[in-house]
Amino acid sequence: GEDVEQSLFLSVREGDSSVINCTYTDSSSTYLYWYKQEPGAGLQLLTYIFSNMDMKQDQRLTVLLNKKDKHLSLRIADTQTGDSAIYFCAENGLTGGGNKLTFGTGTQLKVEL
Amino acid sequence: NAGVMQNPRHLVRRRGQEARLRCSPMKGHSHVYWYRQLPEEGLKFMVYLQKENIIDESGMPKERFSAEFPKEGPSILRIQQVVRGDSAAYFCASSPRDSLPTEQYFGPGTRLTVT
Numbered sequence: 001g002e003d004v005e006q007s008l009f010l011s012v013r014e015g016d017s018s019v020i021n022c023t024y025t026d027s028s029s030t031y032l033y034w035y036k037q038e039p040g041a042g043l044q045l046l047t048y049i050f051s052n053m054d055m056k057q058d059q060r061l062t063v064l065l066n067k068k069d070k071h072l073s074l075r076i077a078d079t080q081t082g083d084s085a086i087y088f089c090a091e092n093g094l095t096g097g098g099n100k101l102t103f104g105t106g107t108q109l110k111v112e113l
Numbered sequence: 114n115a116g117v118m119q120n121p122r123h124l125v126r127r128r129g130q131e132a133r134l135r136c137s138p139m140k141g142h143s144h145v146y147w148y149r150q151l152p153e154e155g156l157k158f159m160v161y162l163q164k165e166n167i168i169d170e171s172g173m174p175k176e177r178f179s180a181e182f183p184k185e186g187p188s189i190l191r192i193q194q195v196v197r198g199d200s201a202a203y204f205c206a207s208s209p210r211d212s213l214p215t216e217q218y219f220g221p222g223t224r225l226t227v228t
Binding site for chain 1: 117144146148153154155156157158161169204208214215217218219220221222
């Protein structure tokens with residue numbers, strides 16, 4: 001079945017860049033997504049990338065996709081304390097139904113002053 | 114336009130009781146997805162419903178769990194005879210059609226605690 005893996009924790013200083021990594025196994029993924037979850041809140045879709053792209057930039061966010069290695073990363077430039085949250089990568093492989101998401105375990109980002 | 118609403122936000126049940134979780138999709142949305150997030154884990158798909166129809170329930174536990182999305186009113190996720198292992202956050206998402214997740218919007222979740 002599909003599997004999505006992430007490291008559990010990342011700590012950065014305010015103003016530095018954060019890079020959150022994710023690997024996945026389903027080669028039929030059409031889109032890959034990054035979600036942000038703040039404490040006690042639901043998931044907010046941050047950005048997504050189509051599987052035939054290798055990079056997407058959206059303001060402070062840069063998504064890199066290495067389809068050969070099934071590796072996805074999210075870079076947050078000039079990280080702020082408000083970026084502290086749990087970040088989930090997700091994919092919607094066709095083997096699971098194109099509208100059904102498979103999530104990673106989440107990476108908790110802590111931004112220190 | 115109000116977002117996806119879930120209630121209650123927090124629910125405490127004793128073992129053996131029933132839990133009913135409600136999800137009101139965004140206005141104009143006719144498709145609902147339920148996900149469960151166990152402590153320190155990612156979200157796992159449970160069930161996908163269209164009004165009056167279950168499209169995909171491949172992630173639902175075989176016993177005690179059921180879901181519905183009637184023609185009128187919210188979608189309900191029902192857990193009978195709850196056990197401690199059911200303690201989790203339950204999220205629903207809605208979309209206007211049978212669409213990719215780019216058009217799905219998540220609610221704030223219901224945090225179920227079984228004592």
